[in-house]
Amino acid sequence: MKVLVAVKRVIDYNVKVRVKPDNTGVDLANVKMAMNPFCEIAVEEAVRLKEKGVASEIVVVSIGPKASQEQIRTALALGADRGIHVETDEEVQSLEAAKLLKAVVEKEEPKLVILGKQSIDSDNNQTGQMLAALTGMGQGTFASEVVVEGDKVNVTREVDGGLMTVALNLPAVVTTDLRLNEPRYASLPNIMKAKKKPLDNMSPADLGVDIAPRLSTLKVEAPASRQAGVKVADVAELVDKLKNEAKVI
Amino acid sequence: MSILVIAEHDNSSLKQATLNVVAAAKAIGGDIDVLVAGENCGAVAEAAAKAEGVNKVLVADNAAYGHFLGENLGELVAEVGKGYSHILAAAGTVGKDFMPRVAALLDVAQVSDIMRVESEDTFVRPIYAGNAIATVKSSDSIKVVTVRPTAFDPVAAEGGSAAVEQLDVVKDAGLSQFVSEELAKSDRPELASAGIVVSGGRGMQNGDNFKMLEQVADLMGAAVGASRAAVDAGFVPNDMQVGQTGKIVAPQLYIAVGISGAIQHLAGMSDSKVIVAINKDEEAPIFQVADYGLVADLFEAVPQLEEELKKVL
Structure with missing residues (x-):
């Protein structure tokens, strides 16, 4: 079966985020970019499904500026077979990303679509669920285990307080949580081979999707920085302060 | 304005997060209805009716909602919520699962995990894991919003006397089935x-x-x-x-x-x-x-x- 994996180019998770002085956003100039960590897990899961003989072809798609091709190439080096780049320099919000992915799903007709549960920039946690709703598919969100059996996929989900397993009819959407797998590193020969794998380029207009955003960001600020408080001499003073000063116990 | 709050519960008791979300709804202002969707969840509806500031409690009691499957809740809430100006739910794993489906079905954006209400259409939310705080404005006719419960002080659990109304809307998308659940056995809070x-x-x-x-x-x-x-x-x-x-x-x-x-x-x-x-x-x-x-x-x-x-x- 064919598996479609969506990946997003985001600020590298090791980079300390700085808000721009004019409060219009986060400073991305000369900042290291990388594949969103949850998307890496999505690629890894697809590759493992292929290694098990469950998946026959892995198509990786990314929406974003020209440089997003780097992340597609990374996914190809990890084991995806071909790439689709939906190229735009405009901001693409979750609903519009889901509409673009829906158009790709209609062209490619995958049995399984795997996405990260959220991107670590906007932290929305929406696109997979929206794609599932728009395409009329079931969804296994925050997955920690994915098992394909016949025309169903069993997804174990990380929910508040524990785990929950659902069975979904295929085709279905899965979004990955951290504990689904540990992504591998691409080997140098595979990085070289990935350069020759096919990569299609298209625009949102080619897919017939209006990507005008519905949400406008009025300002972005640094979080209120906490001031270091006081040092207490002993446990008795600590408990006294918590009870009588902070009033939290 | 009219706000629909989707209750978070386990079919037997109302979770406190619902009271935090009602508080966020009060900060927006307007009539607040609470939707309790579940299976054999009458006690939850009674509890929700007592919460401060609730105008009406709507109950969708059906096996289709018993395990809060996102596919079924998404269709239900999109149907019930289309007459409201705002749809709010706690940003727990249930809300995070079904709310984007609601937004997509209504063709509106979702504002995730808000920590403050600036006005009826403007909300403050963390991005980059809280390393930056964004103020965002929605231009959609229906605002679909998930709320970070800890950011709002809960309304009182007692004192209200809202009317309880049964809904006979049954939405079973037929896309997913509950298989099993393994909840950590702990008397401690989540x-x-x-x-x-x-x-x-x-x-x-x-x-x-x-x-x-x-x-x-x-x-x-x-x-x-x-x-x-x-x-x-x-x-x-x-x-x-x-x-x-x-x-x-x-x-x-x-x-x-x-x-x-x-x-x-x-x-x-x-x-x-x-x-x-x-x-x-x-x-x-x-x-x-x-x-x-x-x-x-x-x-x-x-x-x-x-x-x-x-x-x-």
């Missing part, structure tokens, strides 16, 4: 929504020593968390991890024991109202964010803390 969290780090030295923290936590009705270092060292399971890649918590009181305070950890807990750090290294970065710092050996301080708490609680 980490993500607990009012008090006691967390241990590498300084705990091993998993057995976490029992000390559990005893303190049980005295205060607190949840127990851990730093990534403690999880990576194998002291405790990874569902206890607080931090950027673990659970984001914002309790009234966060007690960090033997935690140095790596950026990764601070990103997950620095929105806590009051932070206490107990660490023997007075240079530990955790003290830079702590309201109350105690430089001490945790193996002496934690048993003392237990004794002192017994005196005052």
Whole structure:
């Protein structure tokens, strides 16, 4: 079966985020970019499904500026077979990303679509669920285990307080949580081979999707920085302060 | 304006997060209805009707909603919610699962995990794991919003007397089935929504020593968390991890024991109202964010803390 994996180019998770002085956003100039960590897990899961003989072809798609091709190439080096780049320099919000992915799903007709549960920039946690709703598919969100059996996929989900397993009819959407797998590193020969794998380029207009955003960001600020408080001499003073000063116990 | 709040519950009791979300709805202003969707959830509806500020409780009681499957809840809430100006739910794993489906079915954007209401269409939310705070404005006719419960003080659970109305809308999308559930058996509150969290780090030295923290936590009705270092060292399971890649918590009181305070950890807990750090290294970065710092050996301080708490609680 064919598996479609969506990946997003985001600020590298090791980079300390700085808000721009004019409060219009986060400073991305000369900042290291990388594949969103949850998307890496999505690629890894697809590759493992292929290694098990469950998946026959892995198509990786990314929406974003020209440089997003780097992340597609990374996914190809990890084991995806071909790439689709939906190229735009405009901001693409979750609903519009889901509409673009829906158009790709209609062209490619995958049995399984795997996405990260959220991107670590906007932290929305929406696109997979929206794609599932728009395409009329079931969804296994925050997955920690994915098992394909016949025309169903069993997804174990990380929910508040524990785990929950659902069975979904295929085709279905899965979004990955951290504990689904540990992504591998691409080997140098595979990085070289990935350069020759096919990569299609298209625009949102080619897919017939209006990507005008519905949400406008009025300002972005640094979080209120906490001031270091006081040092207490002993446990008795600590408990006294918590009870009588902070009033939290 | 009219606001639909989707109750969070387990079919037998209303979760407190619902009261926090009603508080967010009050901050927006307008009539507040609460939708209780579940199976045999009459007691939940009665509890919701008593919550302060609730105008009406709508009940969708059907096996299709018993396990809160996102496909079914999404269709139900999109149907019931289309007459409202706002649809709100807690940003727990249930709300995060079904709300984007609601937004997509209504062809509107969703605003996730808000921590403040600026006006009826403008909300404040964390991005980049809380390293930046965005103020966003929605231009859609229906605002679909998930709410970070810990960011809003709950409304009173008692005192209201809303009417309860049964809905006969049954939406079974037929796309998914519940198979099984494995919920951690614990009398302690859930980490993500607990009012008090006691967390241990590498300084705990091993998993057995976490029992000390559990005893303190049980005295205060607190949840127990851990730093990534403690999880990576194998002291405790990874569902206890607080931090950027673990659970984001914002309790009234966060007690960090033997935690140095790596950026990764601070990103997950620095929105806590009051932070206490107990660490023997007075240079530990955790003290830079702590309201109350105690430089001490945790193996002496934690048993003392237990004794002192017994005196005052």
